[in-house]
Amino acid sequence: MDRPWHIPCSPRASLLNRRMLILRRALVPVSLLPGPLARTAVDAVEPALLCDVTLEAGRITAVAAAGAMAPAAGAVVEDLEGALVWPGLVDAHVHLDKAHTWHRAPNRSATFAEALMVLGRDKDHWTAADLERRAEFSLRCAYAHGTRIIRTHVDTGLPWAETSHAVMAALRSRWAGRIELQTVPLCGTGDFSTARGEKIADLALRHGASALGGFAVMSPELPAHFDRELAIARERGVGLDLHVDENGNPGSECLRLVAEAVLRTEFPYPVVCGHCCSLGVQPPARQRATLDLVRAAGLKVISLPLCNLYLQDRRAADAFPRHPSWRGLTLIQDMLDAGIPVACASDNVRDAFFAYGDFDLLEVYAQSVRLAHLDTRLAESVRVVSATAADIVGRPDAGRIAPGAPAQLVITAARSFSELLSRPAAPLRRWRTDPHAGIAGLS
Numbered sequence: 001m002d003r004p005w006h007i008p009c010s011p012r013a014s015l016l017n018r019r020m021l022i023l024r025r026a027l028v029p030v031s032l033l034p035g036p037l038a039r040t041a042v043d044a045v046e047p048a049l050l051c052d053v054t055l056e057a058g059r060i061t062a063v064a065a066a067g068a069m070a071p072a073a074g075a076v077v078e079d080l081e082g083a084l085v086w087p088g089l090v091d092a093h094v095h096l097d098k099a100h101t102w103h104r105a106p107n108r109s110a111t112f113a114e115a116l117m118v119l120g121r122d123k124d125h126w127t128a129a130d131l132e133r134r135a136e137f138s139l140r141c142a143y144a145h146g147t148r149i150i151r152t153h154v155d156t157g158l159p160w161a162e163t164s165h166a167v168m169a170a171l172r173s174r175w176a177g178r179i180e181l182q183t184v185p186l187c188g189t190g191d192f193s194t195a196r197g198e199k200i201a202d203l204a205l206r207h208g209a210s211a212l213g214g215f216a217v218m219s220p221e222l223p224a225h226f227d228r229e230l231a232i233a234r235e236r237g238v239g240l241d242l243h244v245d246e247n248g249n250p251g252s253e254c255l256r257l258v259a260e261a262v263l264r265t266e267f268p269y270p271v272v273c274g275h276c277c278s279l280g281v282q283p284p285a286r287q288r289a290t291l292d293l294v295r296a297a298g299l300k301v302i303s304l305p306l307c308n309l310y311l312q313d314r315r316a317a318d319a320f321p322r323h324p325s326w327r328g329l330t331l332i333q334d335m336l337d338a339g340i341p342v343a344c345a346s347d348n349v350r351d352a353f354f355a356y357g358d359f360d361l362l363e364v365y366a367q368s369v370r371l372a373h374l375d376t377r378l379a380e381s382v383r384v385v386s387a388t389a390a391d392i393v394g395r396p397d398a399g400r401i402a403p404g405a406p407a408q409l410v411i412t413a414a415r416s417f418s419e420l421l422s423r424p425a426a427p428l429r430r431w432r433t434d435p436h437a438g439i440a441g442l443s
């Protein structure tokens with residue numbers, strides 16, 4: 001029987017200026033724990049372990065099964081009474097420049113084509129002040145929901161994209177220490193085969209971009225376009241983070257072409273493919289062959305379940321059946337079976353590509369569990385918004401509750417996966433330790 005809904009106590013002022021914090025009886029998802037603890041046999045429907053966690057000087061310094069850790073003199077000790085605890089969450093794919101435009105650029109047909117059109121028109125409003133106001137609010141939402149690393153794609157046309165990237169770079173500085181903000185330029189992959197290509201790459205990297213990006217569309221020239229973009233990225237020592245196959249056309253095989261290009265050019269840096277929706281509607285033999293290529297090329301995949309559910313399989317008013325029959329997601333289960341890293345992320349929030357959302361990764365996680373049937377692999381599933389997402393954005397130290405990981409914890413009010421997945425209004429409490437000012441508890 002569930003205990004009464006539990007709201008943890010507020011941080012106490014007495015915690016300030018103390019160097020070490022021990023959280024006792026934290027219920028931690030087992031696959032986010034280090035070494036032997038991660039291999040602890042646990043119930044498949046409640047794959048978590050009661051632990052004691054020590055935080056010191058901005059890092060997690062020790063994790064042990066509850067009760068196994070010796071008392072430390074001078075440490076502040078908090079009993080979490082079995083609250084389910086996550087590491088700071090990692091949102092690996094968002095669009096801060098588009099977010100919160102729904103009120104002035106709604107998508108009345110809720111189709112991909114209208115989303116492109118209305119947001120194309122909305123760019124007239126994208127002044128530095130407008131971008132900063134919407135992106136700042138987005139970061140505040142994400143932070144309140146426990147996110148600590150965000151990678152945003154930034155629409156990158158010349159010359160106006162200078163403003164967008166400059167705003168994101170300023171926000172990166174302002175939010176340092178709370179959220180790590182990564183950027184990736186978004187343009188057509190074919191743009192890299194024009195005179196603009198190197199300018200786009202240099203503009204984005206000058207403003208601190210983490211990778212080159214692009215939106216791929218099937219064409220006879222696409223393999224050559226990928227080769228050129230990979231060459232530009234290789235010259236600059238960065239990887240790619242692409243949008244591919246965000247449609248339900250079985251003939252859309254950009255994912256396969258990316259894998260072939262990476263193998264053909266022996267590209268040495270990380271390559272990430274977002275969406276990969278059309279893979280889900282291809283014949284099984286073709287799906288398997290593509291997954292083999294994706295694995296051989298070392299590609300990483302980001303699924304955007306909420307946005308895909310919203311935009312994919314929209315049907316015209318005169319269609320029969322009018323009812324959607326496809327969730328729109330890529331083959332998350334099969335990718336995980338194949339050992340392909342998969343993260344799930346927010347994508348668009350309250351704009352023409354997705355009318356809803358709040359940069360709430362625990363909502364994304366809960367919906368991903370339902371939509372992709374991840375409840376059959378619940379222990380592993382938590383990694384899609386934490387450890388695997390952190391690996392994909394180049395932060396393999398984050399997204400875990402292990403020695404060396406950042407002392408950024410999300411303490412939920414839930415005391416089981418069942419509560420977490422069933423009661424989405426769970427209040428959160430966040431912790432971090434500040435190496436300069438001692439321990440700070442953040443509410």
Ligand SMILES: [Zn+2]
Nearest residue numbers: 095153243347
């Ligand atoms: Zn996207």
